[in-house]
Amino acid sequence: xxxxxxxxxxxxxxxxxxxxxxxxxxxxxxxxxxxxxxxxxxxxxxxxxxxxxxxxxxxxxxxxxxxxxxxxxxxxxxxxxxxxxxxxxxxxxxxxxxxxxxxxxxxxxxxxxxxxxxxxxxxxxxxxxxxxxxxxxxxxxxxxxxxxxxxxxxxxxxxxxxxxxxxxxxxxxxxxxxxxxxxxxxxxxxxxxxxxxxxxxxxxxxxxxxxxxxxxxxxxxxxxxxxxxxxxxxxxxxxxxxxxxxxxxxxxxxxxxxxxxxxxxxxxxxxxxxxxxxxxxxxxxxxxxxxxxxxxxxxxxxxxxxxxxxxxxxxxxxxxxxxxxxxxxxxx
Amino acid sequence: xxxxxxxxxxxxxxxxxxxxxxxxxxxxxxxxxxxxxxxxxxxxxxxxxxxxxxxxxxxxxxxxxxxxxxxxxxxxxxxxxxxxxxxxxxxxxxxxxxxxxxxxxxxxxxxxxxxxxxxxxxxxxxxxxxxxxxxxxxxxxxxxxxxxxxxxxxxxxxxxxxxxxxxxxxxxxxxxxxxxxxxxxxxxxxxxxxxxxxxxxxxxxxxxxxxxxxxxxxxxxxxxxxxxxxxxxxxxxxxxxxxxxxxxxxxxxxxxxxxxxxxxxxxxxxxxxxxxxxxxxxxxxxxxxxxxxxxxxxxxxxxxxxxxxxxxxxxxxxxxxxxxxxxxxxxxxxxxxxxxxxxxxxxxxxxxxxxxxxxxxxx
Numbered sequence: 001x002x003x004x005x006x007x008x009x010x011x012x013x014x015x016x017x018x019x020x021x022x023x024x025x026x027x028x029x030x031x032x033x034x035x036x037x038x039x040x041x042x043x044x045x046x047x048x049x050x051x052x053x054x055x056x057x058x059x060x061x062x063x064x065x066x067x068x069x070x071x072x073x074x075x076x077x078x079x080x081x082x083x084x085x086x087x088x089x090x091x092x093x094x095x096x097x098x099x100x101x102x103x104x105x106x107x108x109x110x111x112x113x114x115x116x117x118x119x120x121x122x123x124x125x126x127x128x129x130x131x132x133x134x135x136x137x138x139x140x141x142x143x144x145x146x147x148x149x150x151x152x153x154x155x156x157x158x159x160x161x162x163x164x165x166x167x168x169x170x171x172x173x174x175x176x177x178x179x180x181x182x183x184x185x186x187x188x189x190x191x192x193x194x195x196x197x198x199x200x201x202x203x204x205x206x207x208x209x210x211x212x213x214x215x216x217x218x219x220x221x222x223x224x225x226x227x228x229x230x231x232x233x234x235x236x237x238x239x240x241x242x243x244x245x246x247x248x249x250x251x252x253x254x255x256x257x258x259x260x261x262x263x264x265x266x267x268x269x270x271x272x273x274x275x276x277x278x279x280x281x282x283x284x285x286x287x288x289x290x291x292x293x294x295x296x297x298x299x300x301x302x303x304x305x306x307x308x309x310x311x312x313x314x315x316x317x318x319x320x321x322x323x324x325x326x327x328x329x330x331x332x
Numbered sequence: 333x334x335x336x337x338x339x340x341x342x343x344x345x346x347x348x349x350x351x352x353x354x355x356x357x358x359x360x361x362x363x364x365x366x367x368x369x370x371x372x373x374x375x376x377x378x379x380x381x382x383x384x385x386x387x388x389x390x391x392x393x394x395x396x397x398x399x400x401x402x403x404x405x406x407x408x409x410x411x412x413x414x415x416x417x418x419x420x421x422x423x424x425x426x427x428x429x430x431x432x433x434x435x436x437x438x439x440x441x442x443x444x445x446x447x448x449x450x451x452x453x454x455x456x457x458x459x460x461x462x463x464x465x466x467x468x469x470x471x472x473x474x475x476x477x478x479x480x481x482x483x484x485x486x487x488x489x490x491x492x493x494x495x496x497x498x499x500x501x502x503x504x505x506x507x508x509x510x511x512x513x514x515x516x517x518x519x520x521x522x523x524x525x526x527x528x529x530x531x532x533x534x535x536x537x538x539x540x541x542x543x544x545x546x547x548x549x550x551x552x553x554x555x556x557x558x559x560x561x562x563x564x565x566x567x568x569x570x571x572x573x574x575x576x577x578x579x580x581x582x583x584x585x586x587x588x589x590x591x592x593x594x595x596x597x598x599x600x601x602x603x604x605x606x607x608x609x610x611x612x613x614x615x616x617x618x619x620x621x622x623x624x625x626x627x628x629x630x631x632x633x634x635x636x637x638x639x640x641x642x643x644x645x646x647x648x649x650x651x652x653x654x655x656x657x658x659x660x661x662x663x664x665x666x667x668x669x670x671x672x673x674x675x676x677x678x679x680x681x682x683x684x685x686x687x688x689x690x691x692x693x694x695x
Contacts, residue, residue: 049645051635051662079605089410092607096642099603103649244418244438247408279638282380283415290422304378 001029002134004112005070007062008033010055010094011078011116013165013202017172018152019074019114022127025144026136031070033062036209040065041307047105053277054210054306055203056093056100063101063108073109075101079117081249082233088119088249091280118249123149159229164215165206192224194325197261199228199254200273201281210305212314214273221322226267228257235260243291251284258288262297269299269325271318276306299325333451334359335401335434336394338387341549342478343574345506346471349514353463355451356401361393364552368393373665375423381412382553382634382664383546388420395429405581406435410608411639467578469511473518475575477501480525482569485562487530495559497524533565537628537683540621542571543661544633544640545610549574553663554632555672564680569626571617572610602646609639618647622654627683629656630676635664657683 004023006012012019012032023030034040036058044061067073078094089095098113112133115126124145131141151172158168196218198205205211205227215225236256243259246252254272261270272288274281285302293300301321303314335351336359337344348358362368364386372389391402402424404417417435424431436444445460452459481498488494501521508517539561547553548570561568579585580592595616596606602615614631621629631647633640644660651658659679661672 049641051644052641053636077605086408089608092410092609092611092638093642095410095605096603096607096611096639096646100642100645103602103646245408246415247410277379277636279381279412279636282377282636283412283419286377286380286419286423287415290419290426 001027002072003031003070004028004072004074005031005033005066005109006074007059007066008035009059009062009207010097010203011076013206014081015076015116015152016165017155017169018148020173021148021151022130022144023074025147026131026134026140028072028134031066033066036061036207038209041209045307049100049104051277052093053279054275055201055207056097057307058203058207058210059097060101060105063105067105067108070109072112074112074114077113077115079115079122080119081116082252083118084249084252086245086247088247088252090248090250091278093279159227160232162227162230164227165202165229190222192219192222194223194268194322195226195266196223196322197226197228197257197264197267197270198273199257199261199270201250201254201275202229204275204305205273210275210307210309211273212309212311214271214303214314214318217315217318218271218322221319223268223322226261228253231257231260243287246284246287248280248284251280254281254284255288255292258300259292262288262292262294262300264298267298268329269301269321270297271321272300272302274302274304276304299328333357333401333432333448334399335403336361336391336397336399337403338390339364339550339552340546340577341551341574342474342502343471343549343578345474345502346467346574346578348506349470350463350467351403353466354448354459355453356448359394359397359399361390361397364390364550368552369665375427377419379636381637383544383550384412384416384420385665386546386550386553387416388423391420391424395424395431399431401432401434403434403436406438465511466514469514470505470508471575471578473505473514473521474502475573476518477505477521477525478573480522482558482562482567484525484528484530485559486536486565486567487533489529489531491563493528494525494562497528500524537566537680537687538569538624538626539566539680539683540569540571540617540626540629541632542614542617542621542629543610543631543643544637545572545577545613547632547634547637547663548572549577553634554661555667555669557630557632557661557672557676560673560676561680564676566680569621571613571620602650603642607639607642609637611639611643614640614643615646615650618650618656618658619654622650622656626656627687628679629658630661630679631658632661632663635662657686 006019020030040061043064044057047064048057048060075098077098078090080088081090114130115122127145128141155168155172158171218225236253239256239259240252261267272285274285303317333356335356337347344360348360351358368389369386371392372385376385376388406417407414421433434444434447449456477498481494485494501524504517504521505514508514541548541557558568576588580588583589595612598616598619599612603611618629647658
């Protein structure tokens with residue numbers, strides 16, 4: 001069976017159930033790269049341009065980890081990840097990612113490029129091209145496509161219900177594979193007394209190596225974590241109407257979710273997690289701090305992560321944030 | 333109305349002409365220095381690109397010089413530049429300044445057009461026409477002078493003579509009033525440049541300078557790379573010029589539009605999608621440099637620039653395919669002139685050695 005490798009990075013966190021169902025439906029075997037580790041990150045950093053954000057470096061690492069054990073490499077070109085009336089894009093680095101990988105990684109297996117441009121309804125056409133590349137019949141493509149949309153819809157529902165991508169995938173695929181890694185937020189901590197909203201890109205928040213298991217850390221400190229993925233798209237859309245438009249599709253979610261959480265009474269604190277050298281976030285973080293936050297908003301902190309961030313640094317800042325919230329409410 | 337705008341190379345000459353013909357008093361902040369950059373970096377988001385910090389510093393200086401209106405272009409693009417005006421003006425307001433914003437692109441053409449109804453002398457439409465003509469004349473004059481300086485600098489007998497003549501000529505153009513006066517200022521300026529004493533030397537090295545547009549055009553950011561190269565006896569060929577940058581969005585000059593389209597076409601095999609920056613100029617410019625027989629390419633871009641980071645990953649492939657050396661200069665507020673100088677010297681030494689082994693093919 002043809003082995004197709006999917007890097008466990010970037011679009012994996014949002015679309016993996018769709019990719020997996022689709023590729024398996026088209027008669028291929030899906031191979032996933034190992035969870036991020038030290039070696040993998042170092043390899044990525046070595047092969048990647050120096051001054052780029054860590055998610056792209058991680059993507060390189062995952063590609064390098066996969067390339068010698070698969071027949072095809074599945075790379076997504078994320079052009080836009082949300083439906084909108086106006087033009088939206090992701091960051092230029094994500095749009096140009098397949099080009100970067102092709103130019104700078106040697107010994108790649110043949111690359112299958114999958115374009116995700118949600119606003120231009122590219123899913124169907126990308127699926128058709130993918131099916132043709134794999135010599136699948138039109139009826140098989142159609143069947144696989146509709147099944148993958150179903151699986152993806154179930155997955156999105158689980159995310160909306162508050163599961164992490166990992167748990168949601170496990171629930172969707174009912175325990176067959178793809179569940180390795182540290183489970184986040186499993187209740188071994190004290191009874192939660194604080195509600196902390198975590199906003200940031202899912203490929204950063206849920207990569208436990210690079211985020212130093214931030215969600216788990218928060219729950220051990222007695223916090224209930226609300227994820228950005230729990231904010232329904234229509235809420236984000238209505239929140240966004242309060243601000244002048246922006247055109248980055250990932251950041252629209254950030255801005256909408258930040259506005260939602262910063263205006264909610266039952267949220268005790270908001271953590272904005274960004275990676276160093278992230279282009280759009282440098283602007284949107286500033287917009288959130290200056291345009292969204294008000295006097296009555298819950299405390300907001302920004303946590304900047306990169307490949308050099310030490311675990312102790314993250315731990316100290318998270319603890320300090322939580323302690324300060326507790327102190328300010330007189331809950332020692 | 334005392335209006336100001338951030339610097340970008342010598343664009344201030346044409347932009348001042350535009351605004352002063354509309355009856356506004358133009359406040360031109362001093363050319364950006366390290367101090368400007370520090371001031372901007374202090375208030376800007378930590379890892380925003382360097383042009384943001386320089387522009388913000390310019391705005392701080394303009395406001396302290398009494399400006400009451402700040403102009404900036406704005407748009408919702410994939411590149412951060414579209415958000416500069418919005419975020420910078422908010423930062424300045426939070427810092428306690430009060431001023432009026434002109435965000436060209438977001439405010440709409442009509443709003444910007446009518447903004448000058450009270451200040452303009454006489455009819456508004458005629459004022460805009462006059463402003464546009466003066467703007468175009470000065471932009472072209474600056475362009476002519478800059479390219480003249482580029483041609484003679486590697487051959488000058490007295491070090492610095494060209495730079496001095498250029499700066500005198502530019503102030504002649506800047507001070508000229510009517511379109512006719514701009515024309516004679518340009519003629520006078522060109523005479524000044526012709527008076528620079530030159531000597532015949534061997535064929536100089538030819539290096540294309542390309543990358544992120546502000547990094548290519550703003551001497552404060554790139555440590556005046558064009559002059560530095562010229563002083564080293566190297567002929568610099570910037571791919572972008574202030575004139576092209578000013579006139580590209582106006583879509584009035586067919587040759588610029590044609591060049592844009594061609595660059596996009598050449599870039600497509602390497603970057604299949606439009607990234608929203610200058611990536612096509614970078615990729616196509618490097619290929620063109622190889623085809624024209626230049627000795628090398630210098631790729632300058634600000635740290636964390638998104639489209640140019642993609643180019644940075646792709647350029648090594650073009651370097652191999654077209655056999656042209658590329659020097660990548662990634663600059664931020666911590667870059668030092670000595671560091672840049674050293675790298676330029678090493679690069680040009682390398683190119684000279686290469687030339688000895690492999691004589692330059694005729695262009």
